[in-house]
Amino acid sequence: MDAFSIKEKTGTLQGRKVALIGDILHSRVAQSNIYLLKKMGAEVLVCGPPTLIPKHIGEALGVQVSYNLKETLEWCDVANVLRIQLERQNQVLFSSLREYNLAYGISKELLDSLKKQIVIMHPGPINRGVELNSDVADSDQSIILQQVENGVAVRMAVLYLLSGRTLAE
Numbered sequence: 001m002d003a004f005s006i007k008e009k010t011g012t013l014q015g016r017k018v019a020l021i022g023d024i025l026h027s028r029v030a031q032s033n034i035y036l037l038k039k040m041g042a043e044v045l046v047c048g049p050p051t052l053i054p055k056h057i058g059e060a061l062g063v064q065v066s067y068n069l070k071e072t073l074e075w076c077d078v079a080n081v082l083r084i085q086l087e088r089q090n091q092v093l094f095s096s097l098r099e100y101n102l103a104y105g106i107s108k109e110l111l112d113s114l115k116k117q118i119v120i121m122h123p124g125p126i127n128r129g130v131e132l133n134s135d136v137a138d139s140d141q142s143i144i145l146q147q148v149e150n151g152v153a154v155r156m157a158v159l160y161l162l163s164g165r166t167l168a169e
Contacts, residue, residue, distance in 0.1 A: 014041035022082035
């Protein structure tokens with residue numbers, strides 16, 4: 001769904017620079033996005049606190065790793081921001097949600113400071129005020145609502161095709 005949404009918004013995946021930002025360690029979205037986006041010709045970078053990024057992900061999956069949010073946003077065309085999954089963490093991996101937001105939260109001010117406009121994505125649900133401020137989630141740069149719509153359509157199409165039915169039926 002994310003790859004479809006990127007292609008729909010930007011016209012292609014080939015050569016696009018996509019950053020996955022946030023809780024890479026506990027995300028099911030991150031690994032599937034990395035495999036598909038790379039297969040479709042996109043460059044992929046993961047960004048977040050060192051405690052939320054698997055140690056050898058760069059070498060294992062062939063992605064770039066960054067711990068600097070501003071540099072990451074300057075690099076990418078698309079930022080897919082991932083939810084902090086506190087329910088999957090069995091130990092404290094960062095000091096507080098406020099501290100996380102200060103270091104890795106995306107605000108409108110931060111986006112406005114970039115030299116270019118980027119596309120903002122989030123697989124949901126959003127922890128507003130943690131990964132994304134509301135003014136970013138609801139901005140013109142965000143395609144989050146389109147992601148949701150595309151997710152429904154793509155899932156319906158896949159289920160239809162897997163059912164073995166044809167258009168004539």
